[in-house]
Amino acid sequence: MKIPTYDDIRKAHQRIDSEVHRTPVLTSSDINEMTGCHLYFKCENFQKTGAFKFRGATNAVISMTETGALEGVATHSSGNHAAALALAAKKRGIGCYIAMPHTAPKNKIAAVKSYGGKITFCEPTLLSREETLVKIIRETGSAFVHPYDNFNVICGQGTAAKELLEDCPGLEALFVPVGGGGILSGSAISAKAMQKGIRVYGCEPAGADDAYRSFQSRKIIPSVNPCTIADGLLTSLSEMTFSIMMNQVDEIFTVSEKHIITAMQLIWERMKIIVEPSAAVAFAVVMQNPDLMKGIKAGVMLTGGNADLFNLPFAKK
Amino acid sequence: MKIPTYDDIRKAHQRIDSEVHRTPVLTSSDINEMTGCHLYFKCENFQKTGAFKFRGATNAVISMTETGALEGVATHSSGNHAAALALAAKKRGIGCYIAMPHTAPKNKIAAVKSYGGKITFCEPTLLSREETLVKIIRETGSAFVHPYDNFNVICGQGTAAKELLEDCPGLEALFVPVGGGGILSGSAISAKAMQKGIRVYGCEPAGADDAYRSFQSRKIIPSVNPCTIADGLLTSLSEMTFSIMMNQVDEIFTVSEKHIITAMQLIWERMKIIVEPSAAVAFAVVMQNPDLMKGIKAGVMLTGGNADLFNLPFAKK
Numbered sequence: 296m297k298i299p300t301y302d303d304i305r306k307a308h309q310r311i312d313s314e315v316h317r318t319p320v321l322t323s324s325d326i327n328e329m330t331g332c333h334l335y336f337k338c339e340n341f342q343k344t345g346a347f348k349f350r351g352a353t354n355a356v357i358s359m360t361e362t363g364a365l366e367g368v369a370t371h372s373s374g375n376h377a378a379a380l381a382l383a384a385k386k387r388g389i390g391c392y393i394a395m396p397h398t399a400p401k402n403k404i405a406a407v408k409s410y411g412g413k414i415t416f417c418e419p420t421l422l423s424r425e426e427t428l429v430k431i432i433r434e435t436g437s438a439f440v441h442p443y444d445n446f447n448v449i450c451g452q453g454t455a456a457k458e459l460l461e462d463c464p465g466l467e468a469l470f471v472p473v474g475g476g477g478i479l480s481g482s483a484i485s486a487k488a489m490q491k492g493i494r495v496y497g498c499e500p501a502g503a504d505d506a507y508r509s510f511q512s513r514k515i516i517p518s519v520n521p522c523t524i525a526d527g528l529l530t531s532l533s534e535m536t537f538s539i540m541m542n543q544v545d546e547i548f549t550v551s552e553k554h555i556i557t558a559m560q561l562i563w564e565r566m567k568i569i570v571e572p573s574a575a576v577a578f579a580v581v582m583q584n585p586d587l588m589k590g591i592k593a594g595v596m597l598t599g600g601n602a603d604l605f606n607l608p609f610a611k612k
Numbered sequence: 613m614k615i616p617t618y619d620d621i622r623k624a625h626q627r628i629d630s631e632v633h634r635t636p637v638l639t640s641s642d643i644n645e646m647t648g649c650h651l652y653f654k655c656e657n658f659q660k661t662g663a664f665k666f667r668g669a670t671n672a673v674i675s676m677t678e679t680g681a682l683e684g685v686a687t688h689s690s691g692n693h694a695a696a697l698a699l700a701a702k703k704r705g706i707g708c709y710i711a712m713p714h715t716a717p718k719n720k721i722a723a724v725k726s727y728g729g730k731i732t733f734c735e736p737t738l739l740s741r742e743e744t745l746v747k748i749i750r751e752t753g754s755a756f757v758h759p760y761d762n763f764n765v766i767c768g769q770g771t772a773a774k775e776l777l778e779d780c781p782g783l784e785a786l787f788v789p790v791g792g793g794g795i796l797s798g799s800a801i802s803a804k805a806m807q808k809g810i811r812v813y814g815c816e817p818a819g820a821d822d823a824y825r826s827f828q829s830r831k832i833i834p835s836v837n838p839c840t841i842a843d844g845l846l847t848s849l850s851e852m853t854f855s856i857m858m859n860q861v862d863e864i865f866t867v868s869e870k871h872i873i874t875a876m877q878l879i880w881e882r883m884k885i886i887v888e889p890s891a892a893v894a895f896a897v898v899m900q901n902p903d904l905m906k907g908i909k910a911g912v913m914l915t916g917g918n919a920d921l922f923n924l925p926f927a928k929k
């Protein structure tokens with residue numbers, strides 16, 4: 296298993312630079328006052344397809360050989376990776392096939408379709424997703440681009456933290472949501488290489504705390520019946536992301552559903568930007584750990600903005 | 613009546629520079645593709661208090677003499693100017709008294725209170741607002757800061773377009789919402805002085821089209837029973853804003869409620885930022901005038917982001 300280095304992320308950045316947005320870093324004096332620290336929000340909700348996933352998908356698709364890309368690409372995903380891969384494939388002019396749980400948010404299904412991705416619906420279990428994908432690949436001859444257990448995908452995801460550290464040198468901590476671990480592991484590699492002494496924290500919903508439990512027990516514990524509004528963080532770690540996490544991440548924190556929703560609402564109200572529930576998890580961890588935060592300068596990864604505007608969680612509290 | 617010049621706006625900018633945010637200018641490749649032009653959105657929804665109004669209020673409050681400011685400031689406003697004046701007064705350490713229609717959006721009432729503004733509720737008519745204000749001023753001795761019929765307020769509002777033109781030289785057109793005309797007239801003065809040949813367009817809800825009718829008939833026609841979701845654009849022009857509009861604005865366009873809501877939803881979905889209905893009116897005009905827009909480089913003023921998250925208009929369509 297070849298683990299990405301910071302040099303691999305640098306090369307990925309050169310490769311995808313003209314294809315992805317260099318997203319802005321926003322700050323909020325309101326939120327700094329409220330939390331007692333200096334927060335720098337990396338706005339991947341403004342990334343193409345509305346999420347950081349477009350970085351990894353683009354790097355994976357661009358890195359394929361002419362022959363390897365000939366029959367298109369395929370994946371299973373509940374949303375953002377699917378849309379990202381569909382757009383990356385469309386830009387290269389190849390097909391894209393997606394196994395998608397029928398429970399995926401409607402807006403995410405619509406996005407995949409709008410980029411020309413061909414969806415086969417399946418049950419919302421890892422087994423059903425994988426079986427459906429195997430069938431798709433057999434029929435189409437397409438190449439599997441795993442949402443996070445993929446060298447080039449992780450390198451692409453690592454470019455977001457690289458940009459953040461370039462724009463905001465001197466960060467003392469970086470908070471990143473963790474689902475399958477792609478953005479967390481890529482961010483950790485960049486951050487630890489670029490900023491001496493920076494602490495990297497994984498942030499996870501308590502209702503899908505497989506990364507927390509894996510970190511504590513030092514072995515991969517798969518996600519079983521995860522239940523959280525953060526629909527992008529339901530997946531389990533892979534060997535690759537687990538290995539990077541154990542070596543480069545300082546701690547994993549979990550937060551309740553209530554705290555995720557409150558954090559999401561605060562970002563909407565105070566920063567006037569739209570983030571999806573999964574993207575609010577890192578800020579929720581910041582809010583819940585004031586002792587850790589006092590006076591420090593920290594980065595917060597806002598992973599995506601594909602919230603369902605017709606189904607907002609605030610009103611349901 | 614002393615009309616502001618661009619030089620006055622330059623001086624105002626120096627005065628308020630350290631107090632207001634230099635808000636970002638965002639672009640969206642999705643929206644550019646959809647409209648066939650190059651749009652530069654000036655994000656005053658990210659301004660302190662969530663709207664451009666903080667620029668004018670700050671300039672007015674800072675410009676007051678020690679004696680003049682002693683008894684505080686007062687105004688009538690349905691929301692954003694009230695919150696802006698309350699924060700500007702708080703920063704100077706003086707009182708702020710607001711006559712506010714009881715129909716004002718709840719989130720805007722809450723914002724005024726959070727900045728320490730003292731609210732007296734009144735009926736949602738200009739007469740009731742003015743009568744209530746006179747009473748407040750008599751009781752408190754505070755100084756009236758009109759939301760737009762005020763030299764220093766207009767100079768402050770003009771700094772938003774100044775920043776936009778500094779960041780994006782070469783704009784061929786600028787689209788700005790018009791209610792009382794503060795941001796439109798300030799923007800027009802800056803734009804016409806800074807960019808040769810630029811056209812400045814006022815953008816108004818059809819349900820509150822007093823600026824359109826005033827522009828056509830070349831005399832002030834007050835707003836009577838205006839009805840629009842764009843609650844920041846209900847007010848009538850003043851002598852000062854009318855005069856600037858007649859001299860510096862190229863045209864006024866109106867749009868329907870349906871188009872305002874669609875424009876607002878598009879900004880939320882594609883740009884992942886929160887704008888209030890009034891702020892979507894300029895983009896709605898762009899969407900409804902494709903012939904005017906083809907291939908041009910245009911600025912769009914996003915005036916504020918204080919949308920009521922618990923009462924979104926999309927779902928009601």
